Amino acid sequence: MKVANLSLVAAIPLALFVYSMRRLGKINLSETIFLSVIVGIVLSGTGINPAYFLSFVITCLLFVIGDLVSSFKKNLFLKKIKDAALLLSVVIVVNLFWILPTVDYIAREVPSSGSINEIGFINWIDGLSENTSLLNVLRLQGVWDWYATDPGTGVPLYIPYAGNYLYGIPYQLFSFAATFFAILSFVFFDARRRNLYFGFGLMILTGVFLGAGTHSPTGVVFRWFSLHLPFFSLFRSPWYIFTPLVFLAISGLVCLLVKSLDERVGKINSKLAKPGFSVVIILMILATILYSRPLISGEIFRPTRADGFYTTFPPYVFEAKKWLSAHSTSSGQAGSGRVIGYPNNNSEMFDWGYRGIDSVLGLLVERETLFSPFNEGNSPASIIIKEFFQNLRKGEEEAAVSMAGKINLGLILEKRDHKDWSEELSINLDGVPTSIFGKWYFKKFPESGPVPKIYSPDNIFLSYLDNPKAEILTGVQERDAILGSSDSIVSSLPNINLGGKVLLAENSQDNNLLSFDTEPGISNRILSRNMSNVVFTVKVPEDGLYQPLLERYHLEDFVVSVNKSLELEIDGKPTEWGVSNLSDSYVRFTPIALSKGTHKIELKLENNNLLPDGNFERGVTFTRGDSARDGGVHTIESIGNEKFLSLTSSSKQNAVATWQVLPFDPMANYYIEVRYKQIYGSNARVSVSQTGNNVVNRSQLETMPNYPEWRVFSFFYTPTQVKSRMDVRLQAAAVNDPLGTKILYDDIKVQKVFLNRLLLVENSKQVWQAPEKIEFKKKSPVLYEGDVSGVKGPHFIIFAENYSPLWEITIYDKDGMELTGSYPHFTANLFANAWLLEDGPDEYRFKIYYKPQQLFWAGFIISSFVVIISFLVLIIYKIGSLLKNRKPFKK
Missing domain, CATH: 2.60.120 (Jelly Rolls)
Incomplete structure (x- = not known):
């Protein structure tokens, strides 16, 4: 993201410079193309997030529109359009190496609207727009992490120096300076540069409007655009994408103001006017540097703090890197399995300071790793990973081994230096081969070794699910494959009805x-x-x-x-x-x-009820209160043979009855039910809390409706899956009334929810037989080549990579001649690629290739050609100019 932002900020002024120089006739065609190529190269960093590239295009178009509006001369009008088209065309061609595959991906995979919801970030834009008011955007102080502060102290959580700008009066006043001078520039309007005023004016209006995101009052329009304008939701970070327009426009307008004032001061008949004005400008520059000092000096880095941005990797991390590199191969042999980390959080947070949303192993080795990404929480691969860890935590080794086979798992990295690591895995892995490096434990799993990334399954089963559920994968062996019966390609396969079934x-x-x-x-x-x-x-x-x-x-x-x-x-x-x-x-x-x-x-x-005395027949079996504000009156009352609990609070003290749930299993879900009767005061309340190591892991408060007669109330509680204790509390809350609150409770019960799954499996007929041997080599992330021998008939090839119809398999005989044929391609094991090979020789070679890579290479060749040609043309032009202008030699 930072690279894309820097590329955008660097490329915009360079592009505007090239356009302006071409417009004024100060550079010729070859120089324009060459400089446009430089702009394209600088802008190539926006390929990380194409929204930044679109922001560049929008900025250039706004500047050109401002230029066109400033002058309606027909001959200049067409020239300006041609100059702008030339600049943008060259920039686009230079970036074709990433534009072509990105456009292809967006067209196929990204929904035209609501893409934020698709990746699980429903409130993403609203969160980023919380502090992007029009005023904050104008003074360039709307970034979200500035406003993340400690609720008690007000100290910034992420950006240490943000406190200066949030609470310092001089900083707050000076934050309006640049914006004020930009607006003031229109007061000293210079008609000779009207094109710049129009261009920068459009940039600042558009940047402020769109940079505010969904913040009121303009946020209604931005939200409507996000919902209805195709692909507008790609602009999912409005502050980062659009505010470069604001500060670049402000910079331009301030420069115009200085230029205009300088010319006016030059006409003053005083020797001190010009030097005095220069001193004022120098003082303003120094004041701006002082204002921006924390950013310039890098005070965002906090080497003395545990969460500082300077991170010193402990030596054992590099030892682990060497070991992993030595034990990793790109073939289908042992040691090629993927690595998965435990804990499997969406983010990495280590005791030694490293934080990130990707696996730390990605920084160390090229070996493939598995982790739960932020932006694909509901993808089939993420669902499988979650289910795998559920099996591990429950101690279900057989199910975990079956899941591991589907995802090509070979190692579990237990990160005991992770901030969220609290206990070892439930599965006893003490007997498996383990390599220990400091607080990193690499455990071989499965113990028998990984199922290769490319393999032929022993058995084929059909599932009959409308939505992907990873639990079905645990009902078959690790080398078996499950296909979706609703897949139109699968249903058309010959003899597929002879496959087994998993229900x-x-x-x-x-x-x-x-x-x-x-x-x-x-x-x-x-x-x-x-x-x-x-x-x-x-x-x-x-x-x-x-x-x-x-x-x-x-x-x-x-x-x-x-x-x-x-x-x-x-x-x-x-x-x-x-x-x-x-x-x-x-x-x-x-x-x-x-x-x-x-x-x-x-x-x-x-x-069984885990609170066996919840009917109060045995009197008080609970703890009275659990904090300084808990007191009140706790009595066991009765009507006839029925006993119940009466809780009466005062105006200052709650009345609380607490039970510890025993035995407590954090892997289970719980059902809580109680009967209550509200006599007077506040609503009846029941709360559930989960605590461990003096930390509240999760709490849930349920407020019951006002009701003067006996009524049942029930709810479910899902604990955080860590070793802890669970407490249930019935409450009568303190109210601003001398009488307080009185609530009657009876028949409280806590029961586990029975979530054990039931599978029904029909065996597969032996219609397909796996070849005796499959060997392969990973040439690159988009190309795999291999050999198959001992073919016994029709068989399946499973490729444990996220399914895409653009993965293509090509078959060759042992002499390298391509074999023509149709190889149906479909999904296996919820996420993987699979092909059925019905006819073929006893031995053959194969190539699995990701076709969009062809778009990359096509774009790369075109981009490289344009860069080289522009450079050669410029050199030829310069040499020609030198020869043309050379004076004849005189003897």
Whole structure:
């Protein structure tokens, strides 16, 4: 982002200079083209974010429009348009090496509107626009990280020197100086330079309007543009993209003011006028330098602070780098698997100071790494990574190994110097080969070695899901592949109906949990839910024998015995499933016959209340209050045989009853239910908190509606997945009333939500057989070449890279001759590329290539050609001019 910004800021004045010089006739055609090439090279840094390139084009067009408006002479009008077109054309051609593939990607992958929502940043623009008022944009103080301050002290969190500009009166006053002088320049308007006034004026108006983003009052228009103007949402960082127009225009207008005043002062009949004016200008320059001193001197860097921008990498990081480099290959052999880091946060924060949103390994080695990116939280690959770590945390090694095979995983890097590292993984990896470098633990996983990035699967299965769910990948072996039945290409493959099937049943308790998240209203809280049974709903596509796989995680907490068999109901009929196999991840039952259609499988649970004395029959079993403001009156009252809790607060003290939930599993979700009756005062409230190491990991407060009769209230709680404790509190809040608040509570219960998944798997027929050997070499990130031998018939090739229809496979015989044929291309394992090869020799070679790279090379060749030709033409012109102007030699 910084590179793109710097490229934009450097290229705009250079481009305006070239245009102006050409307009004034001070440079010829060859010089114009050469200087335009230089502008294009400087601007090439905007390829990181094409919105900056578009900002450059907008700026140039505004400047040209200002020039055109300033003079309507027909001959000059056409010349100006030609000069501007020449400049922009050369700049675009020089940048074709990134423009062509970027335009292709945007056209195919980026939605024309709402792209911010697509990548998970719904409030991104609003967040960046929080402080970009028109006034702040005009005085160039709208960047978001200046205003991020500590709520208690007001000290800036990210930019140390921002406090000077936020609270220092001299700084605040001087922040208007440049803008004031820019506006003042129009008072001393010089008609000879009207084109510059018009151009800079349009730039500053557009920059202020668009740079404010969605901030009122102009933000309504920006938001409308984002929603309705195709691809306008590419301008997702309005402050960074558009305010360069503002400060460049202000700079130009201030220069015009100085020039105009200098000419006026020169006409004053006084010897002191000119020197005096020069002194004033020098003082203003010095004042501006003093005002900008923290930025110029680099005070953003804080080497003495833990979160400083100077980072010293510990020696063990470089030791790990050497080891990784020595044990990494680009072939399909052992050691070529990807590396995944734990903790798997969206950002890296180490004790030694490094912070970033990409894996730190990307700075050290070329080995492929897996991490959860910020901007693709819902992509299939991210979903798979999340599910993999869920399996690790639950101790489900079999499921984790299956997932690892799909993503070409070979190593887990346990980063014990990460700020979010709190405990070791639940899976016991003590026996696996581990290489330790300081606080970095590289653990080989799976222990048997990685499944190569390019391989042929042993078995093919079909899934029948509308949306990608990574759980289905855990039901098959690591070298098996799952294809989507709804994929039109997959459904047209020959004999595909002979593949196996993997069905994921809908869990009724999981659906309840999801509905609570999607329907957060009161109506979804004033009801009681039965957590002592779960109904699995499964749609069976064809008659057949299906093996049920029930996730084993903490089944004993629900008193589900799976020693020999499991009693349940299918479509209302009692039945019994015999246990076939037990692993750390699944209970496998003997296959059952299911007919085509929808079936409901009901399982009874003994879902115990984790607060067994929540009916208050045994009196006080809770803790009274937990802070200085907690007090009030706690009494156990009764009506007949029914006992209940009465909490009465005062005007200053809350009345709080606290229970610790035991046993507590942070990997589980919880259902909380209570009956209440509001007597007077404030609303009834229940809160859940999760704490560990004197830190509140997560808290949730639920306020119940005013109701004078007994009513049930329920909700779900999803903990943060760290080792901690969970507490539930019933409250009567203090109010500004001598009577306080009185609430009656009864029948509070906390139950775990049964989220164990149920898969049904039908075995695959052996229609396809994997070749005996596949070897490959990674030539570049966009090119893989390999050899296949021992082909036994039709087979699949899986390429564990994000699916794109632009990945292309080409087949050659062993002599290098290309074999013509059709190789259907489709998605496998939710994210990967797959091809079916039906006919072919016993041995062949293949090449997998990313076709858009051709656009890069085409653009690169054109760009290079233009750069070289412009340089040669300029040299030839200069030599010709020298020869033409050379005086004849006289003897």
